[in-house]
């Protein structure tokens with residue numbers, strides 16, 4: 097998602113790496129990369145121009161603080177490049193924000209009308225919202241107000257059955273405004289306190305569709321009139337959105353298919369164009385892939401810093417908090433075993449496809465495309481073939497033990513040794529980071545946002561994920577992201593040197 101833009105910002109900050117001061121020339125150069133990537137991502141031209149202007153103005157105008165304090169009071173050095181990223185982040189948040197994922201109620205019912213072009217994901221989002229509202233304790237009713245596409249009613253009925261939410265539909269000859277009105281009456285009668293109208297889509301914004309939407313609004317006055325746009329629409333999204341906004345008084349936008357597209361320019365521009373908040377993101381075809389929109393999260397993802405808050409939210413849903421805290425402590429002390437790793441891996445798998453999880457992790461979001469759940473399964477099989485003692489203390493695994501394990505799981509001895517070695521490195525690094533406190537600094541690679549650096553930011557993380565568990569290292573892929581660049585105590589430095597020596601040695605061996 098939005099990889100093009102992320103790459104643009106990365107190029108820009110790379111350019112600013114050695115720069116001592118943000119002067120007009122260096123900023124212009126950096127912004128050229130950003131501009132190209134925004135346009136390539138299909139962000140609206142006007143929106144792009146305004147964004148770049150604001151970033152430039154601020155980059156030039158603000159005195160660059162070279163030292164800031166993080167939340168724990170630790171002093172951090174900030175480079176002009178980092179300062180530039182910080183400005184970009186704030187401006188991105190401004191562009192896409194503010195946060196408003198609330199849904200209004202009317203006459204005691206949270207009523208939502210979904211509108212949008214054909215195929216953008218209205219019906220899918222209807223089901224996702226029903227699940228979301230039910231999680232909040234509401235009793236939703238779905239309404240099939242699309243009578244034009246032959247299979248539309250069936251599609252919603254199937255989804256409704258799948259998530260166990262009733263679906264209201266009309267009979268032959270009923271028109272959508274009447275169907276919606278009848279559905280609203282039914283909701284009141286049957287005690288549904290949420291109702292979602294799934295309306296028909298059209299290929300282009302046509303007058304019939306608009307008139308019908310206006311009629312539905314006239315009949316049932318939905319408290320939330322939401323426009324559904326998909327990330328694939330790019331620049332068109334802007335025209336579509338303004339066309340809808342002219343006719344109906346929109347309350348918000350939902351962006352779908354953010355999982356699929358590398359450009360996703362609509363995400364950046366649609367708020368600026370419609371003036372109404374983005375409420376939700378659809379990030380996959382299944383009903384659980386709905387996220388409340390947080391501009392900070394998306395901005396960080398765009399800037400390649402991961403979406404820690406989003407990750408934590410997902411994590412909270414699948415994790416026993418107390419247990420996770422204990423795990424995290426052990427991880428931070430560097431006293432965890434492969435059995436702990438296995439537990440973490442299983443938890444991560446519960447979060448959804450690895451690809452999605454990685455996309456949210458700071459520093460390694462860009463690797464999301466390279467991970468595959470099959471690799472994780474292989475690691476799992478290797479760990480499962482070990483004895484309890486081996487899992488707890490993998491360093492006891494010698495050649496003969498490795499041979500036995502390899503046989504047990506059908507991998508090679510080399511695979512086993514590789515896993516143990518990477519694990520030991522990771523454990524050592526975790527222990528070191530734990531002493532140091534600056535976990536994110538360690539994981540964040542070059543990003544190093546000032547506000548993100550300290551343990552304060554990590555404090556709220558419930559579990560091992562927050563403690564910087566790095567499955568990628570276990571998969572033998574993107575290991576070697578070094579320890580933090582921030583100030584380290586001498587011991588940490590020593591450890592780091594030791595690690596560097598070890599990895600050099602390893603390279604020579606290869």
Ligand SMILES: Nc1nc2c(ncn2[C@@H]2O[C@H](COP(=O)(O)OP(=O)(O)OP(=O)(O)O)[C@@H](O)[C@H]2O)c(=O)[nH]1
Nearest residue numbers: 214215216217218219220297352353378379380381
């Ligand atoms: N990858 C991905 N696919 C999605 C997402 N949301 C919907 N889809 C897919 O997009 C296609 C169209 O989705 P629908 O929900 O039927 O779209 P719609 O707007 O109701 O379509 P019409 O009723 O024909 O206008 C389906 O194949 C969905 O599975 C998403 O967030 N990500």
Ligand SMILES: [Mg+2]
Nearest residue numbers: 218219242248
């Ligand atoms: Mg539909």
